[in-house]
Amino acid sequence: MRTEGFYSKFMKRPLDITASLLAIIMLSPVLLITALLVKVKLGSPVIFMQQRPGLQEKLFMLYKFRTMRDQRDEQGNPLPDELRLTRFGQWLRSTSLDELPELFNILKGDMSMVGPRPLLVQYLPLYNEVQRRRHEVRPGLSGLAQINGRNAISWEQKFKLDIDYVERITFMEDLRIIGATIVKTVCREGIHAPESSTMDVFVGTKERDEKRGS
Template sequence: MKRGGDLVVTVLAGSIALPLGLVIAILIRCTMGGPVIFRQTRTGRAGREFSILKFRTMRDMRYPDEPDAPRITRLGALLRKTSLDELPQLWNVVRGDMGVIGPRPTLPEQVVHYSERQRGRLAIRPGLTGWAQVKGRNSITWPERIELDLEYIAERSLALDVRILAMTARMLLRPTGITAAGGVNPGFPVPVTTTTRIVLPRQATAPRIPVEEAS
């Protein structure tokens, strides 16, 4: 979808999202206090980093390293289930950080582990929704999602964009794939490293030094 189409869809969606967003913001403020908006650094087109916006769904930590799951409020769980926590990202589209359709933007610490092929998903603006989102979302692995994103980039067209929008609307009415089996979303598979040791001659006094090699 071209930039002009992104803005048209955003304006149309914004007419509904703005009053709904105000109600959500008030509810968050009343149940969790401030801030209402959660910001997180993500990687966009050509590797450019930006701050993605979401409605806050978790209360503050009560102690260091408290797990995320207990911190999700009832309102937060509802926002996640309905994807309403993503509404503020319409502003990311207006700013040009994102488009309506494209690969979902991921964390910089994930992007650094992309293979050369996987970096191809950074060729276009990330999207509010995308081919991988409507084909499985969090119920499929990251490598599968990235392959679907690359498939979209190679075959993208107006007809495919319209199909994705229709499938997205259906998913909003009947949410699926929000979490993986067991309620835990799969993390990005970081390449395994192996550790070897250099053994020096016995007469040497230097200690053994571990050398890490990427697999």
């Protein structure tokens, strides 16, 4: 278990509250216009909500703007992401506008401005002990993995970057990540995996790691 420094223990959360509140106020026109566009182009609901694991693996409801149509096959199962993701949805993702509702998650205390990204609940049993350490801190709107390749890097690389962040949280590092995130967002780098329009599914490395150690 990591040892919390002064910044992460006493300053990070108040700064998250201040930054998220200011961002919500300043970006309120963008939030409103994006919500209206989602309503017109994709219909209701405008906000996509899904449970994600946060600090100490406690589940919370993540908010994002909807980017996919609700299309299903004859058995009622959702079609693959690539078929449901519209050109408008791809644009939302490429600009990261779909992530803006997470500012409310930060204000509530579910997330931080900077930290490992909150992943799917079904991945929890697949983590090895090292990978599980990503939940020692609040998940972030952005993080080291997001400024070092985002969805264009492997899962192993993402987890290594997540743990690197957990082990050395500082104010200057958070500022650097936020600044780099703005640049990456403007340049639209690393939005998609190399051969997919969405993030690759994590299948786990736990069993493989256990075999190596046996």
